[in-house]
Amino acid sequence: MSMLNSSPHGHQGHSTGQVMQQVMLACVPGLTALTWFFGWGTVINIIWLALLALGIEALILHLRGRPIAFYLRDYSALVTAVLLGLALPPTAPWWLGLIGITFAIGIAKHLYGGMGYNPFNPAMVGYVVLLISFPLQMTRWVLPVGATDALPGFGESLVMFFGAEPFAGIDAYTGATALDSFRQQRGGMLVSEFWSVTDVMGRWSGLGWEWVNTGFLLGGLYLLYKKIIGWRIPVGMLAAIAILSAVFYDGGSSASGGSPLMHLFGGATMLGAFFIATDPVTASTTPKGRLIYGAMIGIIVYVIRIWGNYADGVAFAVLLGNFSAPLIDAYTQPRTYGHRK
Amino acid sequence: MSIQASHSFYPLPGGIHPSENKAQSLQGPIRQAELPARLIIPLTQPGFAQAHVQVQPGDKVYKGQLLASGNPVTGLNAHASTSGTVVEITEHAVPNMSGLPELCAVIASDGQDEWQKLPPLDPAETDVDTLITRIHDCGISGLGGAGFPSHTKLRGALSKVHTLVINAAECEPFITADHALMREHADEIIKGIWLLLQITGAGKCLIGIEDNKPDARDAMLKAIEDAFDDRLSLVEVPTKYPSGAEKQLIWLLTGTEVPSGKITIQSGIMCQNVGTARAIARAVLHGEALVSRITTFTGAALEHPCNMEVLIGTPVAELLAQCDLDESRLSRVISGGPLMGFHLPHADLPIVKITNCIIATTESELPTPAPQQACIRCGFCTDVCPVNLLPQQLFWFSRSKELEKAEQHNIMDCIECGACAYVCPSHIPLVQYYRATKAELREAKEKELKAEYSKKRFDFHQQRMEEQKRQDEQRRAERAALAKKRKQEAAAGGEQAGGEQAGGEQKEAKDAIKAALERVNAKKAARAAKASQQEQNDTEPGS
Structure with missing residues (x-):
């Protein structure tokens, strides 16, 4: 095929690399909030995973006989590293990240054909592999500023990263996350009672988490404004979570599932809605399908949080959504011009 | 009372807003191109019936004289664009998508530009058939x-059309030929529209124009006002590519969707371009053949971009020179717009009737496409598709040659506007994939038709053979029945006689054998005369 003879001859000028760069840029507010409330661990995770991701991507591209520089410039490996880095606990030791990113890029991405061909979100595959294999390390979150006197400093974060016990002992810094506490430690209390006895809850949701989610919401709105992502998947997912949590709020009784605000601004909701579920490669592609896909993920997230075995369910929900995307697409083809309504 | 533009329209889904790049070529009025020394005039049109060449090399021709006539149903006549001598009739490269050469007449101009016009017609006193023939x-x-x-x-x-849609949208970037034409010749356009209404019998006419050309709009409104024709109205639609595509403009103006695979006339709507309307007016009212058109010459490699009235057959290179082409900056020459136009391999090609724009561009203005990357299904293409296709799905089906799936996803409804490829962040030449898939589908359809035809032929043959066999059998049965009947009749007539005769024959034969045996036995008996009495007794039972 000769490129010269084919119309169109003009181009908007955006490239896939630029799209990915914007996504990473939009992570900054959320990352800032994470670092502010939970220390340097996430930053260290991201740097480590980024180095590994580039290395593994280059190695596999080399093994597959593909042009390395050309593919590295699409920045997709870096985005996977950033998303997995944001999802890992700040106390994660180096080998946890290594295993996760190897699975994400080596298996979930390249074994399925590389960029554009992977049916499952690579970062979420890496995350779920770790969550199932190393539940202890994966649920050991740092206590947020406000719930603890001492946040681990950069040095101590590095010590934990190298897999050693920090000077004050790892338990001095860590504890259950807000969503986890809400599930495990409420023991029949009213929502308001639980709020008053625990120090991991903030104004509407988990302490710190509400700001982390606000950060990712801001980043997501930026991506929407830049038209990098569409509104349908985030709206579908957030609406489903909001509606379900409103239905099961039950006035904050002892059987309450927690308020809509707690769920919208708790855990990985906003990160999931704007940065993970919107991964175009693995999501539904039709306009109607994207609403359904988003709503389905929202429903599964809520179901896992309330009736499942895990404190949060974004990763599982996204992977289940990935499974259904081709089916959703098949049934939601838009009506083409000139075809009967 | 002054006529206003209507702003009521049906919004077009999708679409893009590329930078318009129209101002460059609109700085001055329409220029008259210099008379070229040599013209290359295509005599045939690809895809249409063969033309009958009416001239020979050496013939002197006038401007407007017929060079080749197309057949009266689908053919297109070709005329000399200026007076001069036919130098040769030969295959020459012309600007077309396929790149195949066409039969052309090369004319050496005599510099006189002498017209030979047909007599003007008075439309009020001319019947429709004569108008169309003109x-x-x-x-x-x-x-x-x-x-x-x-x-x-x-x-x-x-008599099939209720609405005439006049396409004045000119939605592609860079092209301003219609814009310039409307600014300067709105009255002639309106006359052409009047003729089109007269011919088709349509009750109303909607003129669709994009809102990025207010001066052209005002000129058109003025001409409408002067015409005192309340069948005409002008609708201003938002500037968005591809609102000027035929079926898209019809949707914008009338809210009618032309069903898939049908032509607009089947929905009672005919679409004509403003330039065509003007050409029709010139043909009917002045007897002028279509020998020139307005073409936009633009692009960053031209010092003086402009619109020019050019003679059909003028070499592109000469015209570019008249706009002060800077060869050192030139990267490509494109015929048509940047979104649907095609790349010209060189500039030694003539202007043809469809050449609305020539873009002499530079690398920085329209860069060489970046290498293709993997599709990430971002769906930007879905958002901009004006016919609501799923371009990224079509791309995957095209790549994997899943023709059936591509067809199910309505690839044949793709208008190849290029909006998808324009926004694709992975720089995938999507339209090129679709063109290939569509061609393959058409081919498969043809094969299928052929196969169906041969199957029908085979079935028919089988059926015929069976029928023949059946008839043969019937005939045989009839013959047998007849024979039997005859036999029976014969038997009824002389049963006795027949029986005796047969019996007699048998008896005779038996008697002969008997006689022979007797003779043999007699000889034996004679030889054995001396033998015992017993032996004689033995021969007796044989007699």
């Missing part, structure tokens, strides 16, 4: 892009 005689084809012969379209539309 349009055929003058070789008018659609000047908007596809170049379909206008008389063919009009004959197909007779």
